[in-house]
Amino acid sequence: MTFDKKNLTDNQLLDLYKRLLKPRLIEEKMLILIRQGKVSKWFSGIGQEAISVGVTAVLDNDEYILPMHRNLGVFTGRDIPLYRLFSQWQGKANGFTKGRDRSFHFGTQQYKIIGMISHLGPQLGVADGIALANKLKKNGKITAVFTGEGATSEGDFHEALNIASVWELPVMFVIENNGYGLSTPTNEQYRCENLADKGIGYGMESHIVDGNNILEVFNLLSELKASMIERPRPVLLEFKTFRMRGHEEASGTKYVPQELMDLWAIKDPVDNYRKFLVENGILSEEFDSALKNEIKKEIDEALAIANAEPEIEATYSGELDDVYKPYQHEAFEPSEEKENIRFIDAISASLRESMERHPESVIMGQDIADYGGAFKITDGFMAQFGKERVRNTPICESAIVSAGMGLSINGYKAIVEMQFADFVSTGFNPIVNLLAKSHYRWLEKADVVVRMPCGGGTQAGPFHSQTNEAWFTKTPGLKVVYPAFPYDAKGLLNTSINDPNPVLFFEHKQLYRSIHQEVPKEYYTIPLGKAALLKEGNEVTIISFGAAVHWALDTLSKNTTISADLLDLRTLQPLDTEAIYASVKKTGRVIIYQEDSMFGGLASDISALIMENCFKYLDAPVKRVASLDSPIPFTKALEDQYLPKGRFEKELMELLAY
Numbered sequence: 001m002t003f004d005k006k007n008l009t010d011n012q013l014l015d016l017y018k019r020l021l022k023p024r025l026i027e028e029k030m031l032i033l034i035r036q037g038k039v040s041k042w043f044s045g046i047g048q049e050a051i052s053v054g055v056t057a058v059l060d061n062d063e064y065i066l067p068m069h070r071n072l073g074v075f076t077g078r079d080i081p082l083y084r085l086f087s088q089w090q091g092k093a094n095g096f097t098k099g100r101d102r103s104f105h106f107g108t109q110q111y112k113i114i115g116m117i118s119h120l121g122p123q124l125g126v127a128d129g130i131a132l133a134n135k136l137k138k139n140g141k142i143t144a145v146f147t148g149e150g151a152t153s154e155g156d157f158h159e160a161l162n163i164a165s166v167w168e169l170p171v172m173f174v175i176e177n178n179g180y181g182l183s184t185p186t187n188e189q190y191r192c193e194n195l196a197d198k199g200i201g202y203g204m205e206s207h208i209v210d211g212n213n214i215l216e217v218f219n220l221l222s223e224l225k226a227s228m229i230e231r232p233r234p235v236l237l238e239f240k241t242f243r244m245r246g247h248e249e250a251s252g253t254k255y256v257p258q259e260l261m262d263l264w265a266i267k268d269p270v271d272n273y274r275k276f277l278v279e280n281g282i283l284s285e286e287f288d289s290a291l292k293n294e295i296k297k298e299i300d301e302a303l304a305i306a307n308a309e310p311e312i313e314a315t316y317s318g319e320l321d322d323v324y325k326p327y328q329h330e331a332f333e334p335s336e337e338k339e340n341i342r343f344i345d346a347i348s349a350s351l352r353e354s355m356e357r358h359p360e361s362v363i364m365g366q367d368i369a370d371y372g373g374a375f376k377i378t379d380g381f382m383a384q385f386g387k388e389r390v391r392n393t394p395i396c397e398s399a400i401v402s403a404g405m406g407l408s409i410n411g412y413k414a415i416v417e418m419q420f421a422d423f424v425s426t427g428f429n430p431i432v433n434l435l436a437k438s439h440y441r442w443l444e445k446a447d448v449v450v451r452m453p454c455g456g457g458t459q460a461g462p463f464h465s466q467t468n469e470a471w472f473t474k475t476p477g478l479k480v481v482y483p484a485f486p487y488d489a490k491g492l493l494n495t496s497i498n499d500p501n502p503v504l505f506f507e508h509k510q511l512y513r514s515i516h517q518e519v520p521k522e523y524y525t526i527p528l529g530k531a532a533l534l535k536e537g538n539e540v541t542i543i544s545f546g547a548a549v550h551w552a553l554d555t556l557s558k559n560t561t562i563s564a565d566l567l568d569l570r571t572l573q574p575l576d577t578e579a580i581y582a583s584v585k586k587t588g589r590v591i592i593y594q595e596d597s598m599f600g601g602l603a604s605d606i607s608a609l610i611m612e613n614c615f616k617y618l619d620a621p622v623k624r625v626a627s628l629d630s631p632i633p634f635t636k637a638l639e640d641q642y643l644p645k646g647r648f649e650k651e652l653m654e655l656l657a658y
Helices: 010-035 049-058 073-078 082-089 122-137 155-167 195-202 214-230 256-265 269-279 285-308 318-322 344-358 381-385 399-410 421-435 439-442 488-499 547-558 577-587 602-619 635-640 647-654
Strands: 143-148 172-175 207-208 235-240 338-342 361-365 390-392 411-415 448-454 479-480 503-507 516-522 532-535 540-544 563-566 571-573 590-597 623-627
Touching: 010 049, 010 073, 010 082, 010 214, 010 269, 049 143, 049 214, 049 647, 073 082, 073 602, 082 285, 082 479, 122 143, 122 155, 122 172, 122 318, 122 399, 122 421, 155 195, 155 399, 172 195, 172 214, 172 635, 195 235, 195 361, 207 214, 214 235, 214 269, 214 399, 256 540, 269 285, 318 338, 338 344, 344 361, 344 381, 344 488, 344 503, 344 516, 361 399, 381 390, 381 602, 399 421, 399 448, 399 532, 421 448, 448 488, 488 503, 488 516, 540 547, 540 577, 540 647, 547 563, 547 590, 547 647, 577 590, 590 602, 590 647, 602 623, 623 647, 635 647
Parallel strands: 143 172, 172 235, 207 235, 361 390, 361 411, 411 448, 448 503, 479 503, 540 563, 540 590, 590 623
Antiparallel strands: 338 516, 479 571, 532 563
């Protein structure tokens, strides 16, 4: 291995050695603790330290790094107190996740490190969002994100590279090619000769680097960083390296040929660099020994602090209180001056007023800029707010949702438009595994609103007509809003954008241009989690949301003899159980009316809640009315049969006659 120190001073060379040595010595200690059963799991980076250390040494402390399992050198390079790392690995309170996640599955704004999730790919999109925020701030900052050779096969990898290239985002995409994805060798993972070649298709500059040579890593990245500040762009970096331990300690390395282990042992990044420093008179044996003793003492002292820390005590409130970031609703009262507008106009007005109120907000979606969106909701927005804040996106929902998370991490509000709610399935992973869990895992907000044009009645078929709110109402950490009227749509969307938690905001397409209402011209808000009582009666409670609210109103207008409470939920998560129970206790009968198919829909949970909490007040079984348990069809006759509109009145009358 050849080292070229270029113009680095002896102090700089020694500093890099200290940075390499510290994670190696911690690793060696961790292997002892694993054998003693004092730590449950460990993902070793022995043999790969030069990459983590080199990247971290090049970036400023206020530049974000998104590491992986094996990047201990990132955390030590940012000088995180070791006792906090040991507490994290032991699942104690002084760690970063309160015992809720393990190893390096955490982030910390204090040290500008954004930890991984096990799904790997989404963090690449998060890096895009962080870099986009830096670009909007014009602060000249670089973002570095790590991934392994295995994750380069994930769709998120390709989506993130494409976005970064199209938007010219200053991101270093760091691939640690260590030869194996768990036990699968690279020749079973991809057919290109080098992973760096994957950058070519995205018009991206790429480099192949000896990941075991700390000076090659540091010198190249130093040059690249200076160049990326001058000309913002993404760069793909493939670091050739090897991990000398198993995927995690329990898995071992029996699947690796011994000759390969021997070959890479010769290329050890710490031993070779130490030899170079000693041979060039930069490092003495005495200084090396003293340095090792100093680090080992720091490790032992930090471990003693972590060991003395008590185990976490589980409490219901402690867990449930951190699912969402606390948010105190800020009430803006509606003005007297009103205008008669459509549902779609109310959505557009909310977005426009929120963009004005929050200059740190960005809207992203397919065709939303020049074209104004598939439904023309953002028509004219680009002229008012500029293309930087109203951004057309490639067709890559997963990476765009992840980029929304990155924007939130770096101080922005993200509003993501799904062209149709059905398409959210390709962005499902980062919504339910990243946005929903971030605050619970490490107290990081996900200030992202995902707008969801949904629903049937327009003969759009199985891929453009679903109302899929139940995919998300069962996921702790998400808020789900589903208005039925223009007034509610504007006020609730304003609140959703203010709320720092992730919100799925459902907008029924059939209501866009069919429903008008008097709506205040000025900005106002409506609190989430409050249902609206549209009609009052004493015979039955009708619980509904979205377009089904209007179908229920039609039924009641045709049969004026029915005395019913009609409750429009408006918000599905959090759910206004207080309003539900109060009405059910009054009427003694309840029917839940939803557009979604029956099995597994929200009506089932509401029914269960009523049975558990209001059973003694019921005069009849709880009834649910929903669409057929089939995909939603295209032809009108089939769609009319699928939707519950034609069955509701009969079911309602049977309930009243029970």
